[in-house]
Amino acid sequence: MKIWTKAAKARRTAACAAVAFSLVATGASPALADPAPKPQQSEPAKPKADKNKPAPAATSKKSAPAKPAPAATVTKTFWYSAHRVAVWVHSPAMNTDIQVQILLARDWFSNPSAKFPQLTMLDGLRAQDDQSGWMINTNIEQFYSDKNVNVILPVGGESSFYTNWKEPDRGKNYQWETFLIHELPSILEKDWRSTDVRGIEGLSMGGSAAMMLAARNPGFYKFAASFSGILQLSSYGMPQAIQFALRDGGGYDSMKMFGPPSDPAWKEHDPYVLAKKLRGTSLYISSGNGVVGPYDKPSDIPMLATNYSGVGLEVLSRVTSQQFAARLNKLGIPGQAVYRPSGTHTWPYWQFEMTQAWPQAAGALGLGNDKVACKVGGAFVKAPQVKDLGGCLTPEYAVPGGRAQDFRNGRIFTGPKGPKVVGGAIGGAYVSAFDRLGLPTSDEKTGRDGVKYNTFERGKITWTPQGGAKVE
Incomplete structure (x- = not known):
């Protein structure tokens, strides 16, 4: 009975596919007719001018400029x-x-x-x-x-x-x-x-x-x-x-x-x-x-x-x-x-x-010759974390107070306690909190309660599955 149900579904699907195919196939050369022309309307007869009646004074009306659409x-x-x-x-x-x-x-x-x-x-x-x-x-x-x-x-x-x-x-x-x-x-x-x-x-x-x-x-x-x-x-x-x-x-x-x-x-x-x-x-x-x-x-x-x-x-x-x-x-x-x-x-x-x-x-888009061209920067070449970062994406570059480099699995920064990695959702929260927090002082850690966190010069960012990343 189970096989019969599958076969029935399959036949129905094949039929639907065939119908879909035939519907479109009939439109292989679709009738792209021009829309029907609008019926011609005869112009109303123009009244004859009364020579004894003075012509109306010409008036000029300026239409109000259209208001610009509100911006998103x-x-x-x-x-x-x-x-x-x-x-x-x-x-x-x-x-x-x-x-x-x-x-x-x-x-x-x-x-x-x-x-x-x-x-x-x-x-x-x-x-x-x-x-x-x-x-x-x-x-x-x-x-x-x-x-x-x-x-x-x-x-x-x-x-x-x-x-x-x-x-x-x-x-x-x-x-x-x-x-x-x-x-x-x-x-x-x-x-x-x-x-x-x-x-x-x-x-x-x-x-x-x-x-x-x-x-x-x-x-x-x-x-x-x-x-x-x-x-x-x-x-x-x-x-x-x-x-x-x-x-x-x-x-x-x-x-x-x-x-x-x-x-x-x-x-x-x-x-x-x-x-x-x-x-x-x-x-x-x-x-x-x-x-x-x-x-x-x-x-x-x-x-x-x-x-x-x-x-x-x-x-x-x-x-x-x-x-x-x-x-x-x-x-x-x-x-x-x-x-x-x-x-x-x-x-x-x-x-x-x-x-x-x-x-x-x-x-x-003008990116035909764009390629990744980088090697591990001098500030990070001896950092043991680099081996787990999955290869560099950018050269080393300056950030306020130090240096940084982007890798496939996170960003690494210099700091007062040596190179530290910030990645994932904590790395996202760090983007807008960089000026407030300063440079990282730890890699990502996991506390006893399972909370993940990075510490920084002036605070820390924690992450939980329920609450996401929070700057503290």
């Missing part, structure tokens, strides 16, 4: 580590605080006058309100630790497609395009030493949104990547498929996003329709094909993974990605298309694509 503001900041910070930004458009996490560039501390390009990473349909899926499901923090780019991780946006919705839904007034394009950039550039050289990439819903945002704002992003994105939104059957996905991904209504399928907003946000606006942007497109791959668990049906929903979704991604790439090719717009010979709609493949896309992203 930072309401809270929290340091997870020395190179990972969370910033809560109040969005006037959404009238709420949006958490944005930033993985700071490698040379953030060693080169305090430098500014860095930025790479925004968008989440999938089931984006959580507390953490980015990239942080939860991949090694993104470790991967970018040796790269000179500020990685921007917007948190939240479940089922939003990171776009501006026509109406609020489920208590959320999604205005993500306004936030990402108009509200957030000034904060990243003013407060977090980001340049206006930007890239954007995302998985699934985030991949669709990356291409959509890049196309709707030509030139804003130098690089855009879609990992298993759905890259047709308005062709036959797709609005209905998106509606099903939004219902399943949190109970949202696509009518409140773009209106009914006949609404022009669907085409106005469709990467396929907007493809010509991507000329000049470095593009990366990838997907699997739904067949069981190295990161999937095989089912009892040959070539079919147990990740049933992931099978159909990846088939849909493959077909729309291929059609999108074909559209680019027809328009003479270059792009890198990577079609894996297997794989379903799941995180290990997106981590793989993140690493595969980096050389192209680096080139577009």
Whole structure:
């Protein structure tokens, strides 16, 4: 009976995948008809001028200048580590605080006058309100630790497609395009030493949104990547498929996003329709094909993974990605298309694509020749802690009162009691408390009560699983 249940599920999934495939396949050459012309209206007859009536005095009315949109503001900041910070930004458009996490560039501390390009990473349909899926499901923090780019991780946006919705839904007034394009950039550039050289990439819903945002704002992003994105939104059957996905991904209504399928907003946000606006942007497109791959668990049906929903979704991604790439090719717009010979709609493949896309992203962001170039500095070459720090990321550099150097597993500082290492959450709390605390006088220690701590010239920082890091 158990085998029959699995087989039934498998057949259902295969059927769904086939339906998804056929829906999109019928749109292989989507009917991209121009909107119907507006009916012509005859002009009303102009009254004949009365020669005996004086002409009205000319009046000039100056319209009041439009008020500038209110600026976004930072309401809270929290340091997870020395190179990972969370910033809560109040969005006037959404009238709420949006958490944005930033993985700071490698040379953030060693080169305090430098500014860095930025790479925004968008989440999938089931984006959580507390953490980015990239942080939860991949090694993104470790991967970018040796790269000179500020990685921007917007948190939240479940089922939003990171776009501006026509109406609020489920208590959320999604205005993500306004936030990402108009509200957030000034904060990243003013407060977090980001340049206006930007890239954007995302998985699934985030991949669709990356291409959509890049196309709707030509030139804003130098690089855009879609990992298993759905890259047709308005062709036959797709609005209905998106509606099903939004219902399943949190109970949202696509009518409140773009209106009914006949609404022009669907085409106005469709990467396929907007493809010509991507000329000049470095593009990366990838997907699997739904067949069981190295990161999937095989089912009892040959070539079919147990990740049933992931099978159909990846088939849909493959077909729309291929059609999108074909559209680019027809328009003479270059792009890198990577079609894996297997794989379903799941995180290990997106981590793989993140690493595969980096050389192209680096080139577009001006980091093609950027490499780690360092050796253990003279102040630390004899420090026994260095062997556990995982290799240097920066040269030795000056800090108030001493010297420091960044390694993969923490930062090491000179101090009154010799070189000491500060890392993890304690290292994050130390960033904003440096002036108050001075240089470290101990490595991380564990007290009898299990509390971890570092001591400094003028105090200490403790850490517990319940309360996190606290400056004392």
